[in-house]
Amino acid sequence: MSQIALPLEQNPKADHGRYLVTAANAEVHQHLQHWGDWSHHTMILTGPEASGKTTMAAAFEADSGGMCIDDASQYEDTEIFHLWNRANGEKQPLLLLSAKPVSEWGVELPDLQSRLAASFHLEIGAPDQAMIDGLFQKYFAMRGLTISADALAYLEKRMIRSYSMVQKLAKKMDALAIETKKPINLAIAKSALTFFDADGEKVKA
CATH class of the missing domain: 3.40.50.300 (P-loop containing nucleotide triphosphate hydrolases)
Structure with missing residues (x-):
């Protein structure tokens, strides 16, 4: 739960x-x-x-x-x-x-x-921007990581604004960072977002 x-x-x-x-x-x-x-x-x-x-x-x-x-x-x-x-x-x-x-x-x-x-x-209301940024930061801080300011700014303008989407994107960025051995930066954010369609459903494996 x-x-x-x-x-x-x-x-x-x-x-x-x-x-x-x-x-x-x-x-x-x-x-x-x-x-x-x-x-x-x-x-x-x-x-x-x-x-x-x-x-x-x-x-x-x-x-x-x-x-x-x-x-x-x-x-x-x-x-x-x-x-x-x-x-x-x-x-x-x-x-x-x-x-x-x-x-x-x-x-x-x-x-x-x-x-x-x-x-x-x-x-509980829909997530505001402070909520979304805070959730991303908390998710990665719990893993000893950080997410760059430009990655957050990029996602702010393009992602579906929902709690579940924050969760999905955070997990995907985490996985991509492990695969590529890179920090959670703008490139990782861009790659992660391409895995989801306009409704927030996965479109790539």
């Missing part, structure tokens, strides 16, 4: 070294720090693939002692119903994660529908 850690404004910063915070996820970050204010002690956090929901949830769980449910849409209605009731009764936070909005969970239990509707909802 591991994901690239998430990345205020143009200078991304790490929260205790666990994930990065930019305008794209700053609101989520703030509310995770103030879980005592959540409606019925439950928050539903949605966001696209690879947007860092699991990473943020792990940090929240360690800090709050609350419970996190990943892929909440895959659980039975009765399971979520009982967890919601327990969180509300014990006043302990419950964080429900999903890539899908609640409207797409297929909830059939009326009592659960009303409880989820009354809960606090937040969505």
Whole structure:
């Protein structure tokens, strides 16, 4: 369930070294720090693939002692119903994660529908430029590498702006750097981008 850690404004910063915070996820970050204010002690956090929901949830769980449910849409209605009731009764936070909005969970239990509707909802926004740059930098820093400024500038103007695309490009640039024994530079960035089509799908082996 591991994901690239998430990345205020143009200078991304790490929260205790666990994930990065930019305008794209700053609101989520703030509310995770103030879980005592959540409606019925439950928050539903949605966001696209690879947007860092699991990473943020792990940090929240360690800090709050609350419970996190990943892929909440895959659980039975009765399971979520009982967890919601327990969180509300014990006043302990419950964080429900999903890539899908609640409207797409297929909830059939009326009592659960009303409880989820009354809960606090937040969505991780699309990645801003500070987020994208921060994610690339974090990915390569974890491998003892750096990505050049001109490579970042090149990708900024041409890549699909999504969390999953950052992940795909970072892995491809990493592989190319190993194959060619070169640093993560402009040439590597250009080569990596040619492996993906306009929808971000792989077009070369």
